[in-house]
Amino acid sequence: MQSLSITAFTATCAAGSGRAELLRALDSGTSGLKLNDFGRDPLATYIGRVAGVEDAPLPAEFSAYECRNNRLAWLGLQRDDFFEAVNTARRRYGADRVALVLGTSTSSIGATEEAYSRLTPQGEFPEYLRYQAVHTPHSTGEFLQRSLGLNNVAVTVATACSSSAKAFAQGSRLLDLGIADAVVVGGVDSLCGSVLFGFNSLALVSPEPCRPFDAARSGISIGEAAAFALLEREDAAGAPAPRFIGYGESSDAHHMSTPHPSGRGARLAISDALARGGLQARAVDYINLHGTASLKNDEIEAQAIAEMFPQDTHASSTKGWTGHTLGAAGALEAVITLLSLESGLMPGNLNSRELDATCGPQVRLGNARGSVRVAMSNSFGFGGSNCVLLFTAARAS
């Protein structure tokens, strides 16, 4: 792939709304996880809930798309002048030349859940939820395409927890082939009953704030997020911008909800990303790990990192700050990785106290600062879908 400029990026999650708040939370070690207060009979767990989603209706012209997921998407677009950056790209290239690739796992299923909980006596959806737009996975993709006024490719990637990392890969191919001149990539996933009770049924949900890579970790904390990036060809970017230089994708071919025992798919994706970026493992300064705090993921990922990277690579999961934001995790953690490249802050593993014995020296408990020139982000999903993204700092101007 050609190396691309990330000319705008933003994230909204429990740990912060916009880049400045998120960076401050990372730096100060302030977690966004709180005791679960979502829905009826909430499970005894901690969640990464974005404040204010309930109080932020969509503009009236988009009322057919009303639901938590699309509200979160809309909130996220307004941060860090991202909406304006897309408008600028649209004016510069034309709406026909700006694409949208959105990752999500459950999209607006929360609206469908709500309809089932409020059926009419005849067993039908209540009137206000009877439109199709929100009861399908492309709900948020279609809403974003319309609200951003884009006429190029507009598609939803739904590969569970790798979704919005894969959006970066798919977007880069559109630029490579000349189909688009700019691509909005991102991820939006919001809290809903299906994921809270679903992950709980698999005994993967922790009763405490998640502790990635801790020897005594007890599962995941579920979160929600909206995160976006604008990809353009490098020669088109005006100001120096961080660069997206490689991606790696693979399949585990093992099990629907358990990773391959030797991390085969994860290793393939990491090697593929490094090869595509033309870099050796030793060039990577910081790795934002998938690190869900589930027993299996962290064990397998830690082993792969220990075997593939030198001792001085700094690696961590930031899910102790944000929770696992599922289909939005790839894009959210890409943004955190970009913040690391910009600021030199390499986060540790918040909430974790004693690292698992499988961890090599790469996995760190505490934050560190240094020169971060190359950084990587891992995303691994149900169904054995893996995606690894590779970024570098802006070239010196």
Place this chain on the structure above:
Amino acid sequence: MTSLLAQPARLYVNGVALWAPRLPGWQRARGILAGLEAPPAEPAPRPAPELLPPTERRRAPDTVSVALEAALAACRFANLDPASLPCVFSSMHGDLSITDYMCATMASTPALVSPTKFHNSVHNAAAGYWTIAAGCTRPYTALSAGDHSFGAGLLEACVQALAGGENILLVAYDIDARGPLAPVARSKHLLAAAVIVSPRRGDTAIAQFELKLDTGPGLVPSQARPQNAELVAGNSTESSLPFMEALALGGAHDILCLATPSLGLVMRIGAP
């Protein structure tokens, strides 16, 4: 209208498959769509995908069943090892039966939700089962683009084929909506369409096409013959039929297939 590709790209269809209750498998579908054969009087029962272990065939969700049937048939058509192919799975809705189950359970007894149903509820379940059954470690993706999910999937398969210079498997599928969701999601029957596309002509190529991309508000998608359209009418992947019909008929066809309401794949299809 503006063309998005500097010059048309040439792709080959090296494998093809189709499954619907009244188009049960490519061999028969080809004759039915060409008007040479009558559709079955009784709808064919749900296929039992050979690639799954016998114990899993019966329990597999409908999406997995119909998508894996078409995926394997397309690989066999092309004489390609399923483990060797990157793949694009595309579906407007995913498994509507499991969505109905999940939402009904959330409304009644959320704490009792089935863990198996939950991990089968992800949009990439069919792709996940396929790569597991095929032993395929190549990348897959799982897409949705509303009514235009087939076109969006075909475009992504073509993009990957052109970017990597290799065969890509596309499987597009939807099933019938169940329960209170049915009047809203409105999808009917089972349908899976699969093609293997590549910039290189394979020995088994059934067609080639020149691909252009056009944008604009006035794009009018091609329609299948009414008697063919009726065979899959109401399924959320029915927009695959004009392209599949052109492959069944053979010869030259101009097909416009939407990937969004304002983006079309403009394909000049011909003999390979």
